[in-house]
Amino acid sequence: MIRFKRYPAIKLIAIASIGISASAAQAQDSRVPDMGKLTATGGVSQVEGAGGGGLTPWALITGYGTRDSYGANAHYTQVNTQDYRLKTYGVAVGIADRVEFSLAQQEFTGSLAPLNALNLKQDIFGVKVKLAGDAVYDQAGWMPQIAAGLQYKRDASVGGLGALGITNVKQLGAKDDHGIDYYVSATKIYLAQSLLVNGTVRMTKANQMGLLGFGGDKKDQYQAQLEGSIAYLINRKLVVGAEYRMKPRNLGVDNEKDFSDVFVAYFPTKNFSVTAAYVQLGDITIFNPKKQRGWYLSMQAGF
Template sequence: MFNALAENLQLAMQQQGVPNSAANRLVARLAPMQRDIVTARATPAAPDRGKLLATGGVSTVEGAAGGGIVPWALISGYGSRDSWGANAYYTYLGTQDYQLASYGVVVGIADRLEISLADQQLRGSLAPLDRLAIRQQIFGLKVKLAGDVVYDQDSLMPQVAAGILYKRHQRLGGLDALGVSRVQQLGASDDHGYDYYLAATKLVLEHSLLLNATVRATRANQMGLLGLGGDQGTRTRLMPELSVAYLADRKLAIGAEYRRKPHNLGLDHEKAYYDVFAAWFPNKNLSLTLAYAVLGDITVFNPKRQRGAYLSVQAGF
């Protein structure tokens, strides 16, 4: 398998003390040859884990493969075009006044189709929202449309994928004293709806750099945790999202992300999310991501910029 050849070459160079940047430059020259060398599909009986380490990304807080808060064009798992792969993840994000837990599963099929299911739970810790408990489920689909993040090293063509996220509110609790039990009572138009996105991801191995740009069509308030649409706006709007990562080592990526969001609710002066992160891939069965995230204001009840640590664990095959 061509992927195995490239990965074994990386390992051999690492064992011989070749700098990561030099190793990546060599693989960047080798990768485009895959189109001429591999002419037939294999039919493995089990997941082959054929993709290069880290090229399945990690799981975002909404389930799709990418960074922590931005979906990328990568397809989750290490299954090549002849196979499939799956991951389960758990993410915890804690700020001064809130804790967000997200967990779920994501499956990548033939390095072409991705299916994800995520469960988000947000809790408050400071009055008057110290009893706040919100739950949301997200079902996602992503399809790779064009390009290959590894093999297109000889062109400017990125890997491009389109995705859809169906978000449905499950619970809003802890606001009984305010007479609130539904997100519509906070001003939201709906408790369910869709996000649509188009992502373009370019891996420049020669410079050990990953670049991603995503455009999302959304009405979601705080990712949908506060419903969709609201008294300040109900229409779907296009929001830009950006990511950059430096491959310091074949097992370590360091980067930053930015995600702009709509402001639909009068009681929530919603701001953009951004983070800086380090993702470690000790092997193809495990990844750990540590980040410092800034989420902006979350409702007028706790009017301060929310920031804190983000930890995500992903396990799979």
């Protein structure tokens, strides 16, 4: 259970979100979502559940509801490299094109000894609030759409390493098994050029997105990490792009590297999208110090 007294930033965003939600409910004349936003402008589901690209959140609010409506979706994502597999599934809701709530669970497993039985799980609760700008309709101005968000993450016990006496990420050097990422994203869409550009600054202590805990024997303070996306709309239904995500290096047992991908996303309708990518995740642990490369596939359904 999340205790808001311990996390004042969550409390502030939660209060703002409740107020925005109430205003949207009063303005909504129809119980049917209007799906008035342009195709693909809700983004896809990021690996931690937020609306955006595959690796990094965008300032766009998930779903296709306009400021007088709402939207929601569910997603399933799988990433396979030579030695590891990451599965993520969850749901997200966008209200009044202003606030977004998301819930996701990640499961990370290994296939190569000594980590062939490894099983890590993490639950993630996210909130994002649009602060200023409009990525789509403010084409004449220079200002991007700006949003701030947080992701509260909590690890389950470590599975598959019981023979080594390891059942918690703290035994790997992490300082904690739960933590919060804070981020600010800026997104600009250039309709005339069919181009989307996004930049995100994330304040984090997370090791491998939090799957290996938070903080470590090398560092235990928040660090600013940069994330970026660029996407080109070939047509209204097909998007290609690339992403890059910087990562902290807190643990002695994990020579963590930055993430990157090259992706293609297909939106046959506003109710469904599929995204495929080639990903590079770098080293995962010192026990298997190979650069991890592989494929990414994500499906999203909603309105």
